[in-house]
Amino acid sequence: MNHTTTPTLLARHQGEVLSKSSASSALNWLVQDMKSLPRWPVTTLLATCISVAIGTSSYLLWTHLTSSPIAGCGSGDGWIDCEGVARSRWSVWFGVPVSLLALAIYVAMAASLVVASLDRFSRPRREIAWIGMTAAVFAAGMSAIWFIVVQLLVLQHICLYCMLAHTCGLVATITLLVAGPLRAKSAMTIASLSFVGLMILVSGQLLTPPPAAFEIELFDTPSVDGNDALEFLPPNSRNENLEDNLFDAPVTSAKIYKPPQGYAHLLALPVLVAIGVVEAESSQADDLPERFASIQGGAIKLKVADWPHIGPNDAKYVVVEMFDYCCPPCRETFQAVRSAQVELGDDLAIVLLPVPLNSDCNPTIKVTGAHYKESCVLSKLAVATWRVDPKAFESLHLWMLADDHAPTYAETIAKARTLVDPKRLDIELASGVSDQYISRHVALYKRVGEGAIPKLMFPRTSVVGKFTSVDGLVDLIRREGTER
Template structure:
């Protein structure tokens, strides 16, 4: 009797091992409910990933997700949305195509196909789940905005893994290897994103029609008299140029920090500094618009931006770096384009974080109209961090005085500038800001390198 106990225990262990091997080697046809559930999840993830990949390649805006905490456009234009310059959603498209093919083989009559398919699905679901943990963490703790489309894709990946583990509970030991491979692949993706240089987050638009500098005379500026905009008697219409309203009559002419305030009577004698905008279809006389830097520098470009836009704020740091490299040869015509429908009918939403955009832009232009020497200081201050309209107004009053600011705002000239900026913005295709406009090229989206801006300026 004593000798038979080990024998019985050995038989029991052998039976358990044989049962496990049988379960692992013959998975059987999956139930239709499992097949339908996994196919639905993979199809949803594939379609949404495909849409996000399209948005990433085209630099277009995501439908119904552009404001507040849930801001897909913000998430998809960060460095974390790409790997080696390719939208990460394109990798998801590839992954879920593989998953859908594998799901099909789970209904195959051949056991070897089913085993391979289950292994591929387990590894793919593990990759998707690892990526989900990473990208959700990035959105919550680093970006500060969420992309609902992305979250749905991540949820599909996690649910696929849960369904696989539920369907094959006795095969966990064997599928653990494929899960490990999937997790390692996901960690490799994370390492590449975290430890390689940030990919380019802007799109380059090229206009070959501007191979030579624009030399056409600009429109004469309308002159503001007692709050009314009246055309200069010498105005001549030219289709390929664009004019700015001049703010105040009989003001002295002076240069300061590279900017010029024009006296109405002297504007005809000043040599125009023409800067192409809107893909070269129009030109601006930089002397009649807010300029950050030197209006007479060798490299004068234009920028469309929104003071409430974080990508614009980040790009301004690169603009400052470019100025440090180019010195007094560099100037930027500043064209604030508030992305809020209260003053911009081309804006896609009334997102809460854009609520003060129109007022802040008007304050900045008004300060330039009153005293160009103060504009650079206010512009840099506005882009140092996120500001409210109340904070911006207080700072503007400190720089030019409360009474002068109120008087200038009441004239409405700043609003006319912004309205014309919006026309230029529409001509440039609207959509994403910032837009940094060079004679033959426009950089659309956040630019993180001052060297990049300096390089394009020198071309």
């Protein structure tokens, strides 16, 4: 027994010694091939690039993990489209966000640079740190080239934050090539090793299936107890006998004020000043069926008749949709929602809550992308049209989402004026009620966790993100869309 195991153990020991000896020899060769260590101008430039890249990668990782919109970087069909890049298959590696990999590399660079640039560390340690720093920088530079090519040639969209991080990686790579401590031969050796790492990254991305464009949230029980649920009480609302979890609409009674004929042009403005709010016509009549839409496991309820919607007030199935008229994923989801509406007919009601991704009317948005510049005014116009004429609202809503691109406000209000009385629409817009509705939509958006839109919400399920399967949506509506 001992005679057979002893040679094996000796062989293993000799292999480990040879392996350590080879690694030590390679490291000694790299150290001996070094020039003088870089001085402060080089380390300062490297530190700047690394700091910017760490900040950028951290932000992109945070938006990925929280499904938050990327601020000020567009989200649409133009070249600048951070959302499209960040949600593509090239944003992950075997399910791991590439922003996390980038952050790890830049943090390793930062640690190596600290050791390499401070005199308090011994010369051998500083030399080894510069070797590690060079390997990490070359890996970042090669990865930057790969991701720039993907954005320009494959996606044909660019993410400004990504490009900033890639630029930092390229600048750091060029800096070490020109003023780094390694000579050409040893630098090429390290570059070869970094290229192997790049091939592992690329292969992993090619083998990783495209990520799902949506997430499903499940709510088995109400997220809060009935006694702890917040009351969302709008201005001048009816607050008697309300359920604690009823999300109430910011309107009161049922008739719109109509001045005597012949004096409308004189009395319209004084009446607005006197009463403050123009009241809706028949869309909130008291005799409508009280069909409620429950979301978040029953923690929140909305009376269908009190909110912008299409479909019967007493429909068998109800879905609550949060969206933005300028949001490309919302427009793609609309095609599936519209097809489901056609298939289910009067059995389906869709409560439509525009949530503009624009900081002018949505405080959760810190920086507004150019694509969402008119989100607020488009949403308010749609709500105002619903207040004047619910049937006209359905026509306008379908028209606004029919094309690949959102219509401008000028185009939309011109269309709305062909569907409803222009004077009544102007009075409704001037009343400010549609602004109150948008504020309530945003409040509910914050209540359900903010994040990505569109959101298709049912009693026990929420689908967050682009959802384009018609059959899947119809099945989901039939299974989840009844009141619970």
